[in-house]
Amino acid sequence: MNDKSPIHLQDGDALLIVDVQNDFLPGGKLAVPEGDAVIAPLNAWIERVERRGLPIIATRDWHPADHCSFQARGGPWPVHCVAGTPGAEFAPTLRLPKNAWIISKATSPDQEAYSGFQGTDLATRLREAGVRRLFIGGLATDYCVLNTVKDALQEGFTVFLLQDAIRAVNVKPGDGERAIAEMLAAGAVPVTLADLESP
Numbered sequence: 001m002n003d004k005s006p007i008h009l010q011d012g013d014a015l016l017i018v019d020v021q022n023d024f025l026p027g028g029k030l031a032v033p034e035g036d037a038v039i040a041p042l043n044a045w046i047e048r049v050e051r052r053g054l055p056i057i058a059t060r061d062w063h064p065a066d067h068c069s070f071q072a073r074g075g076p077w078p079v080h081c082v083a084g085t086p087g088a089e090f091a092p093t094l095r096l097p098k099n100a101w102i103i104s105k106a107t108s109p110d111q112e113a114y115s116g117f118q119g120t121d122l123a124t125r126l127r128e129a130g131v132r133r134l135f136i137g138g139l140a141t142d143y144c145v146l147n148t149v150k151d152a153l154q155e156g157f158t159v160f161l162l163q164d165a166i167r168a169v170n171v172k173p174g175d176g177e178r179a180i181a182e183m184l185a186a187g188a189v190p191v192t193l194a195d196l197e198s199p
């Protein structure tokens with residue numbers, strides 16, 4: 001987007017950080033390759049968004065110990081992000097402000113929810129707060145970022161995809177690239193910090 005005019009953060013904007021939790025980082029139970037690379041750019045976005053007094057929302061995968069997505073129950077994933085465990089905590093270096101909204105998802109044993117909008121009051125809360133544009137980054141590109149971005153667009157929000165603050169699981173090579181193509185085709189606008197007006 002470097003050939004376009006800069007983006008001005010304004011009322012109605014919010015930052016939505018998807019699942020930056022220990023189990024998705026290198027060494028975690030469901031490590032996303034280079035998952036920790038999203039933290040520095042997200043911290044920079046947090047600083048810019050916080051300076052404008054705009055809402056910051058963090059979703060978290062928050063599973064019961066017997067969640068249906070786990071291999072013991074025939075699901076695709078190793079046990080990860082069990083509610084209340086260290087693996088489910090946000091990355092300690094992610095500088096989430098005290099007043100960040102925390103949205104827990106996939107909390108029911110028998111239901112998977114990759115999207116932060118699925119089975120949560122996120123859309124209602126965003127509308128109540130007057131949010132119209134979402135800047136979305138986090139983990140993982142090909143699962144929870146993909147589904148959160150698609151739902152956000154479906155709910156009528158404008159979506160900016162933080163293209164240097166996402167990383168993919170890539171169960172199959174190319175999954176991340178395909179997910180990005182799908183998000184852009186659905187209407188998400190790719191941005192980096194360099195596309196923002198100067199501070």
Ligand code: VGL
Pocket residue numbers: 019030061069077114139140141142143144145
């Ligand atoms: C996720 C796989 C399983 C994600 C969550 O946050 O993208 N991926 N659960």
Ligand code: ZN
Pocket residue numbers: 061063069080081106
């Ligand atoms: Zn999960």
